[in-house]
Amino acid sequence: MPYVVDFVNVSTVGLESSPVAESLAGLRANEARYFKNKYDHVFTVVPAGEAPQALDWVTRILAEEREIVIASPALEVTSFEVDGIRMAYVFYESGLSVNVMYSIDEAGKRAVGFKLSEGMDVPEELASRFKFARQKSKLAGVIRGSYFVVKGAY
Incomplete structure (x- = not known):
């Protein structure tokens, strides 16, 4: 069942099984606000x-680009197009969020x-494999x- 993420009244709906449900809900709300x-x-x-198609797309890109397999179970996903960019998000039980930004235009930006x-x-x-920068969010x-x-085409 679809859930419209409210960034004014942050809710843990759908994320309750995460040990960091409150901060994961805040992260999800932060993306919704953006x-x-x-x-x-x-x-x-x-x-x-x-x-499953959205989760499979993200999983495939992680595996084929960097041989990454996320161990945590996926809780929620979303996939949509805005301004010529295909976006997909996966929110994992561990508190991890993975997003794929894939410009439809060949010359556009594509990143995970x-x-x-x-x-x-x-x-x-x-x-x-990665160094993580910090940013503050209300x-x-x-x-x-x-x-x-x-680098590849997906």
């Missing part, structure tokens, strides 16, 4: 099992971003993030 303010897009998520919820450790599968506390550029 897309509403920048693109006037309503950020809506569904349980991972209801959108990782964001860590406050209170979670860096996942083992990412720890030796909704999510301290977010640690990293990314890599996508």
